[in-house]
Amino acid sequence: MKRLNVASGIITVITIGFAMLWAFPLYWAVITTLKPEYEVVEPGVGLLPKIWTLAGYIYVVLNTQIGRWYLNSLVTSGSVTILVIMLSSACGYALSQLRFPGRTILWLMILASFMVPIQTLIVTHFILMNDFGFINKWLGVILPQLIVPVAVIVYKQFFDQIPKEFREAALIDGASEFQLFFRIFLPMNWGISTALAIITFIGAWNNFLWPFLVVTQQEMMNVTVGITQVKDAFGVQYARNLSGAVLAALPVALAYLIFQRRVTEAIMLSAGIKG
Amino acid sequence: MKLGRNQATAAFILVAPFVIAYLVLFIYPTYKMVQLSFTDAPLIGEGNWIGWANYIKLASDKQFFAAALHTGYFVLLTVIPTTLLGLVIALMVTRLKGWLQSLVLAAFFLPYILPVTVVFLIWQWMLDLQFGIAQYAIELFNGSRVAVFRDKYWAMPSVAFITIWWTNGFNVLLFIAGLRNISQDLYDAASLDNASSWQQFRHLTWPLIWPVTALVLTIQLILQLKIFDQIYLFTQGGPFNSTYVMVQYIYKFAFQLNRGGYAAAVAVILFLVIVVVSVLQYQVLRVRGARS
Numbered sequence: 001m002k003r004l005n006v007a008s009g010i011i012t013v014i015t016i017g018f019a020m021l022w023a024f025p026l027y028w029a030v031i032t033t034l035k036p037e038y039e040v041v042e043p044g045v046g047l048l049p050k051i052w053t054l055a056g057y058i059y060v061v062l063n064t065q066i067g068r069w070y071l072n073s074l075v076t077s078g079s080v081t082i083l084v085i086m087l088s089s090a091c092g093y094a095l096s097q098l099r100f101p102g103r104t105i106l107w108l109m110i111l112a113s114f115m116v117p118i119q120t121l122i123v124t125h126f127i128l129m130n131d132f133g134f135i136n137k138w139l140g141v142i143l144p145q146l147i148v149p150v151a152v153i154v155y156k157q158f159f160d161q162i163p164k165e166f167r168e169a170a171l172i173d174g175a176s177e178f179q180l181f182f183r184i185f186l187p188m189n190w191g192i193s194t195a196l197a198i199i200t201f202i203g204a205w206n207n208f209l210w211p212f213l214v215v216t217q218q219e220m221m222n223v224t225v226g227i228t229q230v231k232d233a234f235g236v237q238y239a240r241n242l243s244g245a246v247l248a249a250l251p252v253a254l255a256y257l258i259f260q261r262r263v264t265e266a267i268m269l270s271a272g273i274k275g
Numbered sequence: 276m277k278l279g280r281n282q283a284t285a286a287f288i289l290v291a292p293f294v295i296a297y298l299v300l301f302i303y304p305t306y307k308m309v310q311l312s313f314t315d316a317p318l319i320g321e322g323n324w325i326g327w328a329n330y331i332k333l334a335s336d337k338q339f340f341a342a343a344l345h346t347g348y349f350v351l352l353t354v355i356p357t358t359l360l361g362l363v364i365a366l367m368v369t370r371l372k373g374w375l376q377s378l379v380l381a382a383f384f385l386p387y388i389l390p391v392t393v394v395f396l397i398w399q400w401m402l403d404l405q406f407g408i409a410q411y412a413i414e415l416f417n418g419s420r421v422a423v424f425r426d427k428y429w430a431m432p433s434v435a436f437i438t439i440w441w442t443n444g445f446n447v448l449l450f451i452a453g454l455r456n457i458s459q460d461l462y463d464a465a466s467l468d469n470a471s472s473w474q475q476f477r478h479l480t481w482p483l484i485w486p487v488t489a490l491v492l493t494i495q496l497i498l499q500l501k502i503f504d505q506i507y508l509f510t511q512g513g514p515f516n517s518t519y520v521m522v523q524y525i526y527k528f529a530f531q532l533n534r535g536g537y538a539a540a541v542a543v544i545l546f547l548v549i550v551v552v553s554v555l556q557y558q559v560l561r562v563r564g565a566r567s
Contacts, residue, residue, distance in 0.1 A: 008370075015367040015379060022440070023382035028408060029397045041406050091293035099279070100286035106294070113301060115553035119501045119522060120546040123318070123529045123538050124304035124311065130319055147301045152293065177285030206390040208504045209522075213530065224390040228508065238400050245396040249389050256388045260381075263388070267445065268452050271494065 033057065033243040040238050056243035066247060069223035073251075076141040076211070076222060077204035084148050084200050085193055092155025093181050097167055107156075114149045122213060129214055140214045141222065145204055150270045151196055158189050195266035198259050202252045223248045308546070311539035318535040329540035339541065341516065342524040345431070349502050349520060352435035354495045360439065361446025361491060362484070366476075368447065369454050380447070387444035394441045395508040402433070424509050427517045434505050434518065441505075442498075446491050453487030454480070493556040500549055521545045 032040055033056045035049040060066055094100070095107050125144040126135075134140030162185070170180055186193070211222045221229060227244035256263050312329055316322025333339055368380050386394065401409040404422045413421055423433040457480065465475050503522035506512065512519040512527075521541065529538035 011367070012371065015371065016375075018364075018367070019379040019382040023385060025397050025401055025440070026385060029400065032400065045408060045411075087293040087296060090289040094286040094289040098282050098286035098289070100283040100290075103286070106290065110297075113297075115497075115550055115557075116301075116305070117497070117501055117546060117549045118301075119503070120525070120542045120549070121301075121304045121308060122522075123525060123535060123542055124307040125300070126529070127307070127311075127319065127535070128300075128304055143296075144300055146296050177281065178288075181289065202388055206388075208391045213526075224392045228392045228395065236403070236406075238403070238406070241396050242400060245393040249393045252388050252390065253385070256385070257381075264448060267448055271449055271490065 029242050030246060033239055033246055035239055037237055037239050041236075056237075056239035057247070059240050060243045060247065064226070064244065065219055065221075066223060066226065066244065068219050069221050069226035070247075072138065072141075072220060073205055073222040073224065076138050077201050079138070079142045080145045080204040081197050081201040083142070083146055084151055085197050087146065088148060088151035088196075089155050089186060089189075089193065090181070092152045093159050093185055095152070096156045096159035097162075097164075097185070098177075110149045110152050113147075114153065118144070118147060119209060122209065125210070126213060134214075136215055136217050136220045138220075141211050144210055144214075145207065148200065151200070154192065154196065154269050155189070158192055159185060162188070191262075191265075192269070194259070195262040195269065198255055198262050199266040199270070202255060202263070205252050305546075308539050308542055311536055312543045314536045315534075316536045317533045318529050318538075322536055325536070329537050332537070333540055333544065338516070338519070339524060342519045342521050345518060346500060346502065346520045348431060349435060349506075349518075350496060350499045352432055353438055353499050354492060356435075357439045357443050357446055357495055358488060358491045361443055362450050362488065364443070364447045365450030365454055366480075369451055380451070383447050384444035386441050389441065391441070391504040392508065394437065395505065398437045399509070425514050427514050430510050430514060430518050434509050437509075438499075438502075438505055446495070449487055449491055450484065453484050457483045489559070493553075496556065497549060497553055500545070500552065 031047070031049065034052055034054070035046070036051055036053050036055060039046065039050060091110075095103060095110075121144070129135055129140040129143065132139070132143075134143065167180065170184060175184070205222075206224060207222075208224060212225050215221050215225065218226070218229065227241075227248050311322075313324060313326060314322035315325050315328075364383055368376060368383065371379055389397075401407050402413075402423050404410065404420055410420045413423075421429050423429040461479055461483075462475060465479055470478070501522060502520050503526070506518050506520055507523060507526075510518045512523050522545070525538050525541050525545070527538075528534045528541065
């Protein structure tokens with residue numbers, strides 16, 4: 001029994017060491033932003049700055065359009081989140097609780113499009129947004145990100161668990177169809193809605209390919225795209241580069257740390273595993 | 276009867292926003308992509324119907340096959356390693372208890388929620404030829420420093436390695452959920468029978484976790500076939516086109532060479548590959564699910 005404990009202890013130590021190694025690049029990136037540029041390129045490994053400074057951050061805030069990029073990211077990711085939740089919950093509810101012509105075919109199409117790679121549509125999305133005049137516009141960034149079949153599927157599955165009698169009883173009490181949805185069914189699932197909203201927001205904030213294609217003017221870029229577009233101007237100024245990176249990652253890192261359980265739950269839901 | 280009609284009207288109003296978005300932003304672009312692939316249109320503007328010409332040209336386009344091959348190479352370097360690593364880490368994490376478990380899990384998961392450009396900036400710094408801290412490790416194994424993203428042999432494996440670091444937390448999460456669903460009673464019974472840890476893993480954990488393993492493999496395969504972001508940021512497809520992948524091929528023809536028709540043909544092929552793979556995987560999963 002004692003030998004087992006020693007072995008178990010060793011595995012625990014290995015696990016902790018491995019976790020620290022895994023997270024080290026994150027630590028190293030953050031600590032680099034707090035050093036002066038000349039200290040960053042000193043040989044050797046300085047695990048803590050000799051001189052603590054926020055010069056990298058100050059430079060990025062004053063000399064790039066990062067404030068504007070932040071606004072673009074907030075507006076586009078926020079809009080994508082709100083719209084995806086609204087469209088998907090309404091559609092998922094109707095598919096689950098209401099009977100209407102075309103219901104089966106709509107459900108089958110949504111199930112089938114679950115597998116379709118949206119990335120392959122970049123060419124025609126670009127043409128479409130150009131026809132609408134949405135290149136370099138917030139709407140151009142937002143619209144193609146609205147198709148999230150998996151959100152509809154998750155909502156339908158959750159509304160399916162609510163017994164039919166529930167709806168009928170509320171109807172007899174005189175509730176209208178829309179009151180039913182907005183006042184009763186949607187609030188019942190607010191946990192799912194927040195979970196989905198958080199990962200939709202993180203996904204939209206982190207999206208690279210589409211915002212990168214549809215925006216060519218610096219002032220319309222999302223922050224995640226912007227921080228790479230100005231790297232040439234910095235040269236090898238790593239403290240500045242990484243300060244931009246830390247600022248760009250801050251909202252999603254915070255969202256994860258605050259809503260850890262919800263994020264986990266949402267990931268399981270969209271992967272089809274009940275945690 | 277009136278109630279039924281009310282219900283249908285309400286339903287139409289509720290599904291309308293999604294259906295309109297779906298038709299305009301998904302069905303129409305898909306149809307348009309197929310149509311475009313039979314023309315010689317530039318990215319913006321009209322073109323002539325040229326039948327199968329784009330596809331015929333594609334069939335003898337060496338660069339296209341190279342891009343397909345590189346995509347396959349990337350899939351090979353990531354999908355199975357990241358699945359196995361995810362399982363190993365999940366097994367390590369589930370052994371731990373309480374706050375230590377949360378902390379260790381957070382360390383493995385945190386990279387997953389970062390934007391790809393942040394991952395790019397971090398690893399560009401880590402692997403900088405002159406100042407990168409990871410170069411000490413490379414020096415140790417290789418004998419000398421390597422400009423990994425400018426080296427034909429190192430570029431793709433390096434991007435694959437970084438991709439695994441970035442996305443593995445997702446797999447860990449799925450495996451942990453799967454491991455929690457395995458009843459503790461089974462392990463207790465196995466312990467009573469004096470089964471060793473390895474025997475327990477081999478005959479209990481592995482078969483019972485297999486559905487999750489298959490799920491992770493599927494998700495990863497489909498995800499990595501669509502690889503673009505990291506490769507574009509780190510190497511732009513270089514050096515010597517050694518990391519050129521399918522999505523970048525679409526990007527190049529559409530947005531750099533202004534050949535919308537040809538790019539659409541490449542997109543159609545990739546679209547079909549991913550749909551076929553998805554359907555096949557789905558069937559495989561279903562068969563296995565039915566057997567167990």
